[in-house]
Amino acid sequence: MIVLEVKNISKRFGNTEVLKDVGFTLEKGEVIAIIGSSGSGKTTLLRCLNFLETPNSGQIIVNGKILFDASSHKLLSENDIRKLRLHFGLVFQSFNLFPQYTALGNVKLAGELLAKERGDYNNNHKAILKVIDENASDLLRQVGLSDKMQLYPHQLSGGQQQRVAIARALALSPDVLCFDEPTSALDPELTGEVLKVIRSLADRNTTMVIVTHEMQFARDVADKVVFMDDGFVVESGTPEEVFGQPKQERTIRFLERYSNL
């Protein structure tokens, strides 16, 4: 079953075209790894999926429903966009945890605020909040932080902070979880613990889009690999195809830089 279809996405900033006719599909439980050199548009693509940027053309379809269509001139309200965002989760390179909340508070905050919009919140808020709290604790346990729940972000290592950020993104059960170079801001000795968590999510069939420079990881975990260059999808396929027998000149040159690793 296809969860995500990205069709012909283009994005311009002023006169520079950063994404050019980008498209891919993602089945339920699949992991897609997006690789490519700096400035190729990977972050911009994830930002489009999360409605932090608005594509100039193209469609975003989730579970068969057209969430976004640049050609329809229906103006999306702030509130519409907010709802659409809930189909996606995003884990940032720089974690972006809320510093004034504990690890647990970070994971719970958005869920608690959304719960207030429910019709039965006033009558039932104790039970609702309890479910949110238990769910958040479970998620922190899953990412290996059961003993750090009450700590504030500045009391955690980078790897721990990123694991909290992953739990926070999972708390709203998005259809697709996106990662933007989740280990790039970490010391090398801390990348392993974060990659391990992402791997365990893949094992549990979490649908994910992962932008990464960790080629070995992409090869191991991804079901599909997309190589982007200069805003184009240059090549895509299974990890064996893209890493094993790249067809495009640009892919070969890009991968050569990692071949000695």
Next chain:
Amino acid sequence: MFQSVLASLNEGFLRTLEIFGLTLLGAFPLGLVIVFGSTSQLRPLRYVVKFIVWVVRGTPLMLQLLIIYYGPGLILGNNWWGSSSSGRFTAAIIAFVINYACYFSEIYRGGIEGVPKGQSEAGQVLGMTKRQIFSRVILLQVIKRIVPPMGNEIITLVKDTSLARVIAVYEIIWSGQTFIKSTGIIWPLFFTGVYYLLFSGILTILLGRLEKKLNFFRV
């Protein structure tokens, strides 16, 4: 003698406190209004507001007091503020509020711009509304950032209140000085320093406590 000096200084100090309190009361919100102007998307508005802030921050408060007190009279040809002390006091408060609001607006701006963009983006991605992002994520981080520079300005204001003297507002220095003319003793003037020290000391302690309260997280 000491008793009567104290009574007179206390009276002056009450005025000092009034200037201090009213200035803060006016400048906190007016600073917010100014920061909306100086960060506005409307270019003309932004330029006008930034120009005003530049003028106010670039000239002495003493000059501003004189212009606000004497300026309207010079232009309109009559004594705008009246001849009572309450007119002078009002003029002084207006000058102080405008001056401090401009300084505060710059502190607010620094505090708001200092919060990384990723904070509000993280909130957006989690389906939070703009209002929720501001009140639940951004606000406390801004407060934490602005408390130390605001504290400095507030302590400066304690001492700046004495400038109101140039338009004959009877604050504490004025009270101290009258003893030189009336009885020829100078120590009451010097003694006003004790008031300032005590007052700024108490404020320093309170501000320190506030900073400590906000120390449970780091930005």
